[in-house]
Amino acid sequence: MGVSRETYDVVVVGGGHAGLEAAAAAARLGARVALLTGDPARVGLMPCNPAVGGPGKSQLVHEIEALGGWMGGLADAAAIHTRVLNRSKGPAVRSLRVQTDRDAYAAAARERLSAEPGIQLVRGEAVDFVREGGRLAGVRTADGRVLRAPAVVVAAGTFLRGRIWYGLQSRPAGRQGEPPAEHLSRALAALGHRTLRLKTGTPPRIVRRSIDFGALEEVPPDDPPGSFSGRPGPHAAALPTWTTRTGPRTHRLILDHLGESPLYAGRIDAVGPRYCPSIEDKVVRFADKDSHLLFVEPDGLETSEVYLQGFSSSLPPRVQEAMLRTLPGFEHAVVQRYAYAVEYDAFDPTDLSPGLMSRHLAGLFLAGQVNGTSGYEEAAAQGLVAGLNAARFAAGEHEVGLGPDEAYIGVLIDDLVTRGVDEPYRMMTSRVALRLLLRGDNADERLVPKAAAWGLRPAADAERVAAKYARVAAELERLERARVEGVPATVWLRRPGATLAEAWRRVGPPPEPLAPEEAEQVEIRARYAGYIERQRRERARIGELAxxxxxxxxxxxxxxxxxxxxxxxxxxxxxxxxxxxxxxxxxxxxxxxxxxxxxxxxxxxx
Structure with a gap:
């Protein structure tokens, strides 16, 4: 019997957030896509906290949404709690965080995949790349099949030679209950890609009914709820979240058992994320702190699990149970799934082009945690860019991308391919020099026209966005001519406590009513005009070098x-x-x- 050969334009390896966006972007450009994954039923899974957004990350999701990606809409559809963080600060750092129903998010992702005729789900493990005449020709699977394609996107997450740790006990796994991918790392290394060994972790999941919520501090959802797509889901304000804190007893238990942590016992050489440390790392690194804040978040409307954000650990299960019962509200906690650490292979992203194509093999793209990043949002953003360029490569078109003066996505990718990583990379607003220009609220203005030009969105979307900002510009011009207390209304709006509603009361409303998001743009642009102009000059200087x-x-x-x-x-x-x-x-x-x-x-x- 001969080897099975199936032909596509793009093969995407991995069904996580990077793989989903890569497959979707390539399919939107008309490519025939194979999404190769070990278990199609686990596509779109949120193995860590089922939340999307937050500081630095929500800007990425707004940009993914503007470029026609899926993550924002999926999060909105599955939302059970939304909250705008940094609301009292300037618009450059405000960020939406959406807690989702874990199972509903994955179900919505699978539903969108099944509705996309250009994507075929294929069960299997990629083990090698097929080359013909020195050119990439597809991937070979563990069962001997060949998926032929001129472009391949590797978005394998933490599965490449993954190993999970519970205390000093370990076993091969990409994540709990799923086998690792043992062979693809060698294939990438054989091409010349330099291997990194990184680590991440996840907290325990607690049985909801075993928690005393009366001892916790409640965090209510925003009302009305926020959204990335402008379409909040039906349960977006359904549940609160809560907080609790560690204390001296927690810290003493951790210090007494550090020798049972694989990291502190020297069993793990991989580098973990600085900005999302385990509870052991927090206690050791911040020895002056008497307590650490923890977030208690539901995994869904119907699930029995609660996620304890900030309490990731690689200590043994019996120690985890003792630690948990020192927390207020968790005195009788029952663990449904224990925390664990996972170490895995990633690859030096400086071996990639700004379009995320390998410098060692044309047509091969890498996206997500295999490039040394952490987080769903960072992975999805890379997946979209890689999928876009994979489809363009397959069609014989040149690479496109975003610069660090154009988008958070541009900053993310530029940091990866020019600076590289020595630890899991996390997007933060502090990494973005032009963050007042690259806000989440104006992602549509910046990126929808590009998405339409690249074929990721219909031209009508770009026309709609152009009309929106034409109305914003017209209202700013009107307010510049109007006077409030002897100065232009745009200048008056820079005074503390001044609001657009009050300006309209004094000078009259616009000739045509503005939508709430348009009014928000008018107020931001008037209030921060000086700062915005300063960043525009800085962008021009960067453009001169470019x-x-x-x-x-x-x-x-x-x-x-x-x-x-x-x-x-x-x-x-x-x-x-x-x-x-x-x-x-x-x-x-x-x-x-x-x-x-x-x-x-x-x-x-x-």
Whole structure:
């Protein structure tokens, strides 16, 4: 019997958040897509906290939504609690966080997949890449099938040589109850991709009825609820969440049993996330703290599990139980699933182009945790870009992407491919220099036109967004001409306590009523006009450097006044522009100037 050969335009390896967005983006461009996963019933699973958004991350989700992605709509449909964080701060750092029903989210994802005629779900494990004539031709599965395609997206999450730990006991697994992918790491390494070993973890799940919620502090949902898509689900304000705290007894138990932690016992060499540490790490690193805040969040409307955010651990189950019972409200807690740590292979993302294509094999794309990131949102954003470019590659079109002056997604990918990672990467607003320009609330203005141009959204969507912002601009012009207390209404709105509603009361409402989101744009743009203009000037300066293209065959060893380190880094990473070169860690301003002089001598024009 011969080997089965099935032909597609794009094969996506992995059915998590990166894989879903990659498959969806490629299919929207008309590609025939195979979504290869070990268990199709677990596609779209939220193995950690079933929440989407939060600081830095909600901006990514708004951008995914603007680009036609699925994550925002899925989160809204499955929402059971929404809350805007940093509401009292400026619009650059406000962020929506949506707690979802875990099972409903996965069910909605599978429903959307089944409704997409361009995507075929395939059960199996990818073990190697097929090449013909030196070119990528598809993937080979463990059972001997060949899925033929000129483009492949690897979005394997934590499954590549995954190993989970409960105390000093470990076993191979991608996550609890699922086997790892043991062979694809070797295939990537054989191509020249450099392997990283990283670690993450998850908290215990507690039986809901065993918790004394009266001892917890309740956090009510926003009313009305927020949403990423503008369409809150029917249960978006259905449940509160709660908080509790660790205490000295908790900390003493942890310190007494540190030797049973695989990380502190030296059994795990992998690097964990700095910004999402285990409870053991928190107690050791912040020894001056008497307590740590924990969030108690339901896994769904009907599930019996409650998620204890902030309490991830790799200590043995018996120690976890003792620790839990020191927490207020958890004195009689029953554990439904114990916390564990997982270590896995990732790959140096500096081996990728800004479109997330391998520099070692054209047509191969990597997205998500295999690139050293953490979090659903970071994975989904990469998956969308990788799927978009995989479909374009299969169609013989050039790579496209977003710059760090255009989107949080651009910052994320630029950080990965120019700086690399030495720990799991998490998106934060502090990473974004132009965060007042790249807000979640204006993602549609920034990205819907690009999505329409790339084929990710219909042209009518771009027309609708253009009309929305034309109304915003017209109202700002009207308010600039109107006077309140002797100054333009736009200037008056910068005063503490001033509101657009009061401005309209004084100068009259706009000729045509504005939708609430349009009024929000008017108020933000008037109130923060000076800061916005300052960031626009900074973006223009960045654009000047981006206008200088670096030849792909440039011999950096022949550039005068470059250090040996700079030559090595530039030769390996091959930045496309002077702006990309300036973001490579370790390059000095003088070396960027040396490049500029070299380009001028060669007659390279902006």
């Amino acid at each position: 206008a200088y293209a670096l030849p792909p065959d440039l011999d950096y060893a022949r550039v005068h006044n470059l250090s040996r380190e700079a030559v090595e880094k530039l030769s390996r990473r091959r930045p496309r522009t002077l702006a990309e070169a300036a973001r490579i860690p370790g390059l000095r301003d003088a070396e960027i100037t040396a490049l500029l002089v070299h380009l001028a001598r060669r007659g390279v024009q902006r």
